[in-house]
Amino acid sequence: MNILFIMYDQLRFDYLGCAGHPHLHTPNFDRIAALAVRFTNAYVQSPICGGSRMCFYTGRYASSHGAHWNGFPLRVGEQTLGDHLRKIGMSCHLIGKTHMTVDGEGMERLGLDAGSLIGVRTSECGFDPWVRDDGLWAEGPDGFYDERRSPYNEYLKSQGYDGTNPWADYANAGVRGGRIASGWFFDNTDLPANIREKDSETPWLTSEAIRFIDQAQGPWCAHLSYIKPHWPYIVPAPYHAMYGPEHVPPATRADAEREQAHPVYDAFMNGPVGRAFQDEQVRAKVIPAYMGLIKQCDDQLGRLLDHLEGTGRMQDTMIVLTSDHGDYLGDHWLGEKNLFHDPSVKVPLIIYDPRNAANSTRGTTCDALVESIDLAATFIEAAGGTVPDHIIEGRSLQPWLHGQTPLWRDYAISEYDFSATPVAVKLELEPRDCRLFMVFDGRYKLMHCAAPTLRNMLFDLATDPEELRDLAKTEAHRDIEAKLLAHLRDWGLRMSQRTTRSEDQIKAMRGASTAKGVLIHLKDGSEVDEKLTEKYRGFARQNHLTD
């Protein structure tokens, strides 16, 4: 079996037809969902691109691998999906984005050559890169956001798009009055991107995926990782015109949220992104573009599924669709992601398992509390391996796919490190205090901050599914806070770093030192089997060297 692990970027859990969106129809997501299990309570371990992805790719919590945020390098030695899958005979490839930053200092310390196969894999988050393009080729006075060069830009240049950064000038810009109208500016997001639709990023990467699949020798795992519908919010025709302000749901927000708001939440609400998305004009332009980007993703998914069907790959390929986090889109007075309301931290997750064992669950949904780190475990099991649970912290979802009801976790954890953001500056916090933790037990959701001066946030999703009433503003629910905090603190003491010895290896060690002659309880040796002491008794000494 192969694994096609498709990730979209910043795709909200509820912006799919099968998830109930009132205006956005996604027949191809729905088509795979009809063959698959759709998980309705899937949470990422960090609602930010880089941090979330390092959790997906290592199967470990952000606090376990340490790459909490965009640009924090994943340390050399941290094992990834690729390491685990190759060990059991499955190759592992990258087509698109990882947002992984290489630990260059660590590679230098260990003398790893970036050009060697091991060096490339270490630099590419354990994948063999078919094509790596993180999709964010922003430029400012201090240079490029991403210091690499973009294969997608090279493609555009080969197709006749001019300039040094056609990603910015064509793929992510419209034209107004004969001039570039950048997709960075929300005023321009209703324009069509100034690019042939077939040359835009989502079709380009889909073509790369098809090209990969057509030549691949299985069993393989391919991580097809799209940048879209992530900003810049601009999409080529005809997608730019498919949705309008009439398709934009009202923002989920309440005035009460702004009263006595938690300081971190307050700072995000009052930051420039939050303020922008509080503007209905912004939402009315941005959200139709966002929907158009998703619609384009859906069409390209259809193209890919058709190809898989046509080549027989549907029979031997597990297909997984998910996202690294959501997008507030103005809900809760916020834009972007970062915090732990469902629009940010909950993601779509659809898993199609071609095996007969999954027949009974096709087209169903599963409400189990899923963490994104579960995918690494699921893939290892699907590839025929045993999950190394002293390294991988997620749990295989295979039982759910196969109609079983395993004993499951009581709570999901997510983390967000805002230490590098302006919110940290505003609140005058040291980096190590800027760590937020979410604990969600399926009903109550707690946000806790490492800064000892900051209170918690608490929502009861049973009575307040839209998460508009922060119950931690009063004393009334301190018992619930304490209960969730106890979960968090149990989790804090989990064993996460003993990655060089498995549970089974340790069991095999028990008592082994005795059989290797470490005998630290014997008066004369008669206490144990003679065999254990034969090296230390019974034979005559020839030399007596004490002088």
Next chain:
Amino acid sequence: MNILFIMYDQLRFDYLGCAGHPHLHTPNFDRIAALAVRFTNAYVQSPICGGSRMCFYTGRYASSHGAHWNGFPLRVGEQTLGDHLRKIGMSCHLIGKTHMTVDGEGMERLGLDAGSLIGVRTSECGFDPWVRDDGLWAEGPDGFYDERRSPYNEYLKSQGYDGTNPWADYANAGVRGGRIASGWFFDNTDLPANIREKDSETPWLTSEAIRFIDQAQGPWCAHLSYIKPHWPYIVPAPYHAMYGPEHVPPATRADAEREQAHPVYDAFMNGPVGRAFQDEQVRAKVIPAYMGLIKQCDDQLGRLLDHLEGTGRMQDTMIVLTSDHGDYLGDHWLGEKNLFHDPSVKVPLIIYDPRNAANSTRGTTCDALVESIDLAATFIEAAGGTVPDHIIEGRSLQPWLHGQTPLWRDYAISEYDFSATPVAVKLELEPRDCRLFMVFDGRYKLMHCAAPTLRNMLFDLATDPEELRDLAKTEAHRDIEAKLLAHLRDWGLRMSQRTTRSEDQIKAMRGASTAKGVLIHLKDGSEVDEKLTEKYRGFARQNHLTD
């Protein structure tokens, strides 16, 4: 300045003259203490050789580096004292024992050649090995405890000692009736070891240290790491005859300890080592040998200090004396180490700083709550570096050495993983549940077990300095338990793995993405300085490629 970092193995904190031992006079430990600060509350982070040393050498807690126990490999990539010191221009050498197990699988995964300089350092816990000898050349039916070959054994062979393992047959055995009388058997520990005193391990390693120092180009850090007074408890003449049963202090123990004992403590008490040390005949033979071994260490320390004085090295060398853990020696009905009573987890720590800034503290003691991980930080600061506090979890002791009174920690943590021991088998526990934690706040000491079925242990050292009354047997001190448990749980949520980005690097990141063109809040760009958006505005388009 150089650093001579001397470690003894299994040396109890109270078996030194300067620490008040009634019968054991250690004029050379006392001589350096008179020039130094002696820390009276120094705790190791794990009372077991391998786990403790990995904490000393990484400056990190056992749960942070993951090598909790003997034989658990230190993962490739985990940074050590050597990595930190070399970066700031100080070489770092090993003379003796580390008890480090190499992460061979990790080295293979990263393609590290064990014979290269980087490979050797990775295999040797970050040190450049002058000589590595872990000092435990036990043999049983399953082979050697340590699969390496012993440089000390090679030395013995070169001096005419015969057989394949003169470590066992001469250095750690006496002679009785013309036959080998192994030092493994307590009945033989009153015999003199069948070896010329100058050829025994402590003088041999001291000679290696002198040989190293005489050729070393500074600044250097040398870890002189003796196996003694660790078992086998047997010492050559004249040390074997210096102490007798009359010098053995009564065991610190009470019948009450055996009543309603904590299951883990109970299992250790009733294990073979505990039972052996409950026998007064064993104590009467073993402890005099243990004292003789320490006395020999003291004499060899004198030899070393004389050499340093004679060569001018006392003026430019920081000298540190400590141990990796203690030895119960029958106290609390136990032998060996493992648990968290002071005889096991508290260690001697003497730091001589040759600089004038330390003149005011010479010959003093310091009661601050010190952790063994503080040494790595101390050494980095002594070498002129800045402690990378996103990696190193200990704190520099330099302020104490220089007469300052820094803000200090509220509690010390230690951990012990008994997952590979017979106690785990007896209690039928899975490896991950076999983790014990100590929290000591200077007065109360809590032992907590990861196994949810097991209660805590609690001692009040203010009213019960000998730790004979486990207060957690009753409900009376649940508030104190809760307070210490809260410390432990705070500690559990510490940031320990974000080792690729420092606090300062993160502060420098704040807002940097904006200057690199990530502009996710702009309606038309007028909101920000024009410079930030110049890449996205104001120039005409030649081609309009939308088809």
